Amino acid sequence: MNIYRGCTHGCIYCDSRSLCYQFTHAFEDIEVKKNAPELLEKALRSKREKCMIGTGSMSDPYMHCEKELRLTRKCLEIIERYGFGVAVQTKSDMILDDIDLLDSINKKAKCVVQITLTTYDDDLCSIIEPNVCNTKRRIEVLEQMNKRGIPTVVWLTPVLPFVNDTEENITAILEECVRVGVKGIINFDMGLTLREGDREYFYAALDKHFPGIKDKYIYHYGNSYEVPSPNAKQLMKIFKRICKDNGIMCDPDECFRYMNELPDKQISIFDL
Secondary structure, X not given: OOOEEOOOOOOOXXXXXXXXXOOOOOOOOOEEOOXXXXXXXXXXXXXXXXXXXXXXXXXXXXXXXXXXXXXXXXXXXXXXXXXXXXXXXXXXXXXHHHHHHHHXXXXXXXXXXXXXXXXXXXXXXXXXOOOOOOHHHHHHHHHHHHHOOOOEEEXXXXXXXXXXXXXXXXXXXXXXXXXXXXXXXXOOOOEEEOOOOHHHHHHHHHHHHOOOHHHHXXXXXXXXXXXXXXXXXXXXXXXXXXXXXXXXXXXXXXXXXXXXXXXOOOOOXXXX
């Protein structure tokens, strides 16, 4: 479910800027699917079986314009009314405005809240993800969701070589994930991907904020799509160990299966 197209968070690494997605205007100039609630209701009304509905993979459903438009909330109200499940991915604490709805969806069907965490250092976070709440606030969001019994999944990605690919950073994030009780953590590898359009924007940001780092990328990776951290092997060991020791799902396929599965919830008369 894509309600918006484009994003105002300003993350320097965003893959959605890539030319393959055929944006013909500025990425921050948001396209709004104003009839999204109507389209969603029509689709759900005709569906015979309940399922999970995902949103947030291409553009954040809680961008700044959502504060005024409230299209995400309207869609959540429809999902709740028809008894479907939802998996929401965001970097924004604005999702807390809808915690009542998410709680109700989770009790009737299933709700999974996914939060991206890339760097524990909030000063660094303000550089690589400048127009959205910082990491500490996102951890508070995870904590609030878990207090309501809403399961959470963290996207520990991307990990930027020579920027946030340190043992200290990854360990600090993982320890917070353990503390607030996340269900799963998604990390495909310790690195990032770069494509035409995304790469140029990212390199310009590196030149502005991290002088000399772009030259390292060009030297080590050229125009490669996959850009693994030199520390990837060591960092993946730490990641898998901490997750295993604390019963956190860390296999991406397992995490996706969990988010896609909608359990049969029998409604008792005591729930009415």
